[in-house]
Amino acid sequence: MKFPYGVSDFKKINTQGYFYCDKTDKINLLEKSDSQLFIRPRRFGKSLVLSMLENYYDVAKKDEFEAIFGGLKIGKNPTKLRNSYFILKFDFSCVDPTGSAEEVKQALFNHINDCIKGFILYYGRYNLPGIEVNKNDAISSINSLLNSVRMTPYPVYLLIDEYDNFANTVMMGVQSSKKRYETLVHDEGPLRTFFKAVKASTSGSMFDRVFITGVSPVVMSDITSGYNIAENIYFEPEFNDLCGFKQAEIENVLKEIVTKCGFEKEKIREAVKLMQTYYNGYTFSHAADEHIYNPTLCLYFFKQFEKRCEYPREMLDDNLAMDETKLEYIAQIPKGRDLLMSLVEHKQQVVVSRISKRFGVKEMLTDKSRDNTFLTSFLYYFGVLTIVGDTEDLKIILKVPNLVMKSLYVERIQKTLLPEPEDRDDGKLAAEKVYEKGEMAPLCRFMEERYFKVFHNRDYRWANELTVKTAFLTLLYNDIIYIMDSETEIDRRYADLLMIMRPDKRYGKVFDVLIEFKFVKLKDAETSADKARKLSEDELMLIPEIANRITDGAKQVHEYGKKLEQKYGNLRLQKFVVVALGFERVCFKKLD
Secondary structure: OOOOOOOOHHHHHHHEEEEOOOOOOHHHHHHHOOEEEEEEOOOOOOOHHHHHHHHEEEEEHHHHHHHHHOOOHHHHOOOOOOOOOOEEEEHHOOOOOOOOHHHHHHHHHHHHHHHHHHHHHHHHHHHOOOOOOOOOOOOHHHHHHHHHHOOOOOEEEHHHHHHHHHHHHHHHHHOOOOHHHHHHHOOOOHHHHHHHHHHHHOHHHOOOEEEEOOOOHHHHHOOOOOOOEEEOOOHHHHHHHOOOEEEEHHHHHHHHHHHHOOOHHHHHHHHHHHHHHHHHEEEEEEEEEEEEEEHHHHHHHHHHHHHHHEEEEEEEOOOHOOHHHHHHHHHHOHHHHHHHHHHHHHEEEEEOOOOOOOOOHHHHHHHHOOOOOHHHHHHHHOOOOOEEEEEOOOEEEOOOHHHHHHHHHHHHHHHOOOOOOHHHHHHHHHHHHHHHHHHHHHHHHHHHHHHHHHHHHHHHOOOOHHHHHHHHHHOOOOOOEEEEEEEEEEEOOEEEEEEEEHHHHHHOOOOEEEEEEEEOOOOOOOOOHHHHHHHHHHHHHHHHHHHHHHHHHHHHHHHHHHHHHHHHHOOEEEEEEEEEEOOOOEEEEOOO
């Protein structure tokens, strides 16, 4: 089996025997609108969709239609517009975002001109009248191309990939500045001027159709008066799976791999469950009836599984790990860190009244405008939150999509709270002793002596067991060995933190871990921070409030442990109750 990991060339995939999840039936739906904006998170197959449209509508590929599309859904019932356009394609991810606004403008013009030069060479046999490329004015080059095309029977289908890529990079990057960004998108900046030209050309035999992809509706908001005719199909349920795989599609591939590797059929169920846990969870429309899998992650998993007949060692593909920069951006915004902490603490969910359908430069660059709706909407568009439903009062529930995305949150919180690499390394070493040797004491001492010191007074006021659990989670998190789960439902009750070894890692000599967290406020223990720090371990355990919490926690852990043993049967379970006294002390009890 050949999996097109990192390949977005539609023709190559469908003529050289690569796996392709057929989405060509969507072409007929896309034809209902002449100009469309399609937004998806990065690494979600947008470029392959553009390549599909490019191959389908390109007049120069008319004789190759059967070879490329013959075995696909659209090949059996093509539309009248197939192979009837010249294709002009821009990829703004190729535009260098560094330097001054004038240098970015020139980089944009250079890219447009290079694409037009490629257009001239590719369609040379169609006897196009002379097209003049103006190196100092790409808009002039576009107009010259359109004047030439007007003399032929074929209109132009304009494809723009990652229209917001370089502008987002400028906005969030090291060189970010409000002035530079506004220069690009406002007044007569290069982006606004470009899209005004596109808008003016979407008539007659010029730009007959336009399809634009991006990650977020940020830039389009700022250039809306320059280009306000694209239909945003982001929220349309019929396009929920235009990129990405459905559950049944995943299962079909896994069946083939399991058969090829000679595994028993039970392996299919195990592999499906593992992919559900790590990868499933994306919904882009309220009306969609099924979650969608990220195609890049799936192809990464398939390729590794098929090649070695074993699951990938690391479930998070490095290409997706780059999404952590978006969380870093949010963490630096006032209230942003609190939102990330809250998402990890509260079942990875947040509730908002609405999702913003467009962002302007002020929202992105002005702290006062970056409220909770902005923050959650931003994370939603970048694929680190997704829709899961509505509340009873019809607000929108957004959730961390899956386990690999949760790992990015945990890593960002860890770096935010423990900015020094030495602290993070020492904390991880202490955490490893929990699941390698069943020793909780080193981790508790690390929390007391180093981790809790990063919490400010404003954190202290709102402190509870969720805060403590999150702090422990950031160090214990290890999705290479474990299926990490907090608030795990066990017989209609919830365990605070459960670390169950992945089914393919059970040969290792480490422990499964179950931890119940409790929190006691200083005032409830009738002590002060100074006094608490001076207490011995034995004195700490004798405080009535702490003793009661340990007793209660022990009962819960005992019950959870029995249920887990019944469910899995072969656990090496280490069970703990951990009690924090304010942000000063931590004690624990290990249960048999």
